[in-house]
Amino acid sequence: MYYVSTRGGTARVSAAQAIAQGLAGDGGLLTPEVFMRLSTNALDTLKEMPYPQRAVYVMQGFLEEFSAAELSAFAKAAYGPQRFDCPEVAPVHQVDGTTHCLELWHGPTCAFKDMALQMLPHLLTASLKKIGERKRVCILVATSGDTGKGALEGFRDVEQTRILVFYPKDGVSAIQELQMTTQEGENVGVCAVKGNFDDAQTGVKALFSDPELRERLGKRRWLLSSANSINWGRVLPQIVYYVSAYCDLLKSGTIQNGDRVNVCVPTGNFGNILAAYYAKAIGVPLGRLLCASNANNVLTDFIRTGLYDRERPFYNTISPSMDILVSSNLERLLLALSEDPAQVADYMEQLRTTGRYQVSDKVLQKLQREFSAGFCDDEQTKAQIAKTWKEHRYLIDPHTAVAFHVLEEYRRQSGDETPTIVVSTASPFKFCDSVLDALGVAERAQGLDILDQLTQVTGCPTPAPLAGLKGKSVRFTQWVERDGMAGQVEEILR
Numbered sequence: 001m002y003y004v005s006t007r008g009g010t011a012r013v014s015a016a017q018a019i020a021q022g023l024a025g026d027g028g029l030l031t032p033e034v035f036m037r038l039s040t041n042a043l044d045t046l047k048e049m050p051y052p053q054r055a056v057y058v059m060q061g062f063l064e065e066f067s068a069a070e071l072s073a074f075a076k077a078a079y080g081p082q083r084f085d086c087p088e089v090a091p092v093h094q095v096d097g098t099t100h101c102l103e104l105w106h107g108p109t110c111a112f113k114d115m116a117l118q119m120l121p122h123l124l125t126a127s128l129k130k131i132g133e134r135k136r137v138c139i140l141v142a143t144s145g146d147t148g149k150g151a152l153e154g155f156r157d158v159e160q161t162r163i164l165v166f167y168p169k170d171g172v173s174a175i176q177e178l179q180m181t182t183q184e185g186e187n188v189g190v191c192a193v194k195g196n197f198d199d200a201q202t203g204v205k206a207l208f209s210d211p212e213l214r215e216r217l218g219k220r221r222w223l224l225s226s227a228n229s230i231n232w233g234r235v236l237p238q239i240v241y242y243v244s245a246y247c248d249l250l251k252s253g254t255i256q257n258g259d260r261v262n263v264c265v266p267t268g269n270f271g272n273i274l275a276a277y278y279a280k281a282i283g284v285p286l287g288r289l290l291c292a293s294n295a296n297n298v299l300t301d302f303i304r305t306g307l308y309d310r311e312r313p314f315y316n317t318i319s320p321s322m323d324i325l326v327s328s329n330l331e332r333l334l335l336a337l338s339e340d341p342a343q344v345a346d347y348m349e350q351l352r353t354t355g356r357y358q359v360s361d362k363v364l365q366k367l368q369r370e371f372s373a374g375f376c377d378d379e380q381t382k383a384q385i386a387k388t389w390k391e392h393r394y395l396i397d398p399h400t401a402v403a404f405h406v407l408e409e410y411r412r413q414s415g416d417e418t419p420t421i422v423v424s425t426a427s428p429f430k431f432c433d434s435v436l437d438a439l440g441v442a443e444r445a446q447g448l449d450i451l452d453q454l455t456q457v458t459g460c461p462t463p464a465p466l467a468g469l470k471g472k473s474v475r476f477t478q479w480v481e482r483d484g485m486a487g488q489v490e491e492i493l494r
Contacts, residue, residue: 001064003030003232006331007348008341015063016127019233020137022226023208028345030232031332036061038243038283043257047247051089052079054247055119055240061282062236063123065130074122078237083108083118085464090115090241092248095392098419099407100254101400102245109179110427110463111321112272113150116229116237121154123233124225125161135223138493139163142204142228144197144268145172145321146426148190149179151227156185163227164189164492166200169479172320175430175466178448182472189492192479196314197268198326203485204228213486222493229271229329238275239282245421246284255419260287262420264410266403267291268324270299272423274333277370281336287418289371292406294319297375299327304373306364308347309356318378318434319398321426326351334359337366372414374406381405382438385428389439395460397431400424401438429454429466 003018004010009026018030046054052075060071079089084106093101107114128137139161141151148165155163165180169192172180180190193200207213208224217224229235242263249255263286265273273291280286293300295315302308310325317323334344338360350357359367376384384401388394396404403422411417428435432450436457445453448470451462480488 001036001062002033004033004341005029006031006335006341007345009345014065014131015232016065016130019123019127019231020131020133020225022224022231023205026345027205027209027348028341029230029329029331031335032062032232035278035281042283043243043247043250046243047251050087051244052076054244055079055237058240058243058282059236066126070126074119074126077122078118083114088248090244092245092421093394094254095388095394095422098417099422100245100249100419101394101396101422101424102241103424104241105424105427105463108153108465109146109149110430110465111146111150112423112425113146114153115241116234117147117150117154117227119237120227120231120233121158121161125158127233128160133223135218135221136160136162137223137225138217138489139225139227140204140207140489141165141226142197142200143167143172143180144324145176147228149176149183152180152183152185152188152190155187155227156183157187162187162189162492164191164489166191166193166204166485168192168196168200169194171196171316171323173431173433175432175469176320178469178474181474181476182469183475189488190476191485191488193485194479194481196316197324198310198314199482201228201324201326201328203482207486207489210486213489216490217493220493229269235271235275235278235329235332238272239279242276242279242286243284246286249419258285260285260418262287262290262416262418263423264290264292264403264407264420265423266319266322266399266425267293267299268296268322268327270327270329270333272425274329277333277336280370288410288416290403290406290410290420291371291373292403293373293375294322294381294402295375295377296323296325298325299330300373300375302330303367303371306359306361306367307356308351308359310351311355317398318381318431319402321399322402333367334363337363372410374409376402376405382434385435385438386440389458395428395435395458396424397426397428398434399426427463427466428460429462
């Protein structure tokens with residue numbers, strides 16, 4: 001299987017090359033030339049497997065250069081009990097008769113990014129060896145909250161690598177920031193960027209597109225790569241958990257093989273819901289894909305109208321990992337729907353120069369056949385947290401609450417009661433202040449004592465990785481303007 005740029009300006013490459021590069025040379029995203037298909041009885045076979053074996057089964061169809069033995073070793077290391085606090089890895093919790101919550105926060109950083117970022121370091125280091133690359137690799141990451149900590153933890157002390165994470169100053173939760181700035185490891189770096197996530201993400205993309213920087217670093221035997229979801233090695237492991245969730249519902253007898261299941265995903269950069277689209281494309285019987293946004297509702301407007309317009313107010317919300325106006329992974333969907341890389345390149349050029357683009361009627365029709373969309377503001381998010389706790393004694397974080405709200409609105413408006421998987425992307429303990437506020441707690445504890453307060457109020461235990469933050473020293477306090485990011489990279493690679 002080969003990989004091609006979404007913009008069509010570079011030659012196709014192998015899976016190992018795609019993962020090692022991260023981004024195509026023309027600025028596009030590397031995407032499979034064709035997609036594997038699950039066999040007729042695959043889901044019945046998969047439902048009897050544990051999560052690591054399901055991961056190998058799905059990923060080997062996209063990674064022909066990797067042996068089953070290699071992938072099995074990677075999956076065992078990534079998803080074993082030393083990393084995840086429950087044997088299911090990504091358990092499905094039944095909320096009511098037709099609503100099921102896919103919990104993706106049982107890993108070492110308590111967020112869904114662990115599902116991919118525990119696997120990516122294995123894929124990346126193996127890919128570098130397969131293509132004969134002898135340079136050391138520097139992983140550059142822009143984060144809106146959770147990717148940064150997941151990547152730092154995944155690449156911590158991995159040989160021949162360094163990792164540098166940029167996050168928006170004042171644009172992540174206090175717990176998220178503390179997780180990053182206290183990160184242990186000899187090869188890690190963390191730096192705040194003045195601005196929002198889009199500023200950090202645009203800055204990182206500019207670093208990848210800077211030939212002079214690449215040349216200078218190359219002379220020092222450094223290669224740049226990415227752990228953001230622009231890297232195919234990030235998206236591929238995310239497909240697995242949609243396959244796994246469907247298999248869990250099969251195994252429990254909740255559904256029969258072939259029954260449609262809708263999926264509702266809180267998303268900002270579009271990678272998480274794109275993985276659901278790909279799971280459907282390879283043969284998982286998924287129905288409507290519900291794209292849930294917060295007040296930064298650029299994706300909602302796009303799915304409803306076909307107009308992508310980033311020129312709008314930016315809101316700092318209580319669901320900060322979704323505070324994004326430029327959704328990078330949408331580019332991969334545009335290629336799938338248009339089947340025309342030249343058209344995708346034109347859309348991306350319009351976005352760069354004017355801040356907007358309008359897709360063709362043909363692309364819009366295909367888009368709306370698969371996706372529905374909705375959004376909610378902070379007050380609605382808090383109301384949903386309170387409602388879900390009161391009615392089901394189920395505690396959710398603000399991002400997951402956005403998805404529950406959008407699902408309820410979709411059902412009310414459409415009458416569609418198809419069984420639905422709501423994707424839960426983070427532990428509520430990563431957002432204690434907002435969750436306690438939603439539950440009506442006016443006076444909130446300071447610092448990490450707020451973790452204990454949320455436990456006292458709800459009876460839910462604090463996840464061990466977050467409880468372990470107590471007593472850790474802050475290691476990283478620096479911040480830069482966006483135009484200072486290149487200097488930060490050169491500093492860490494001296």
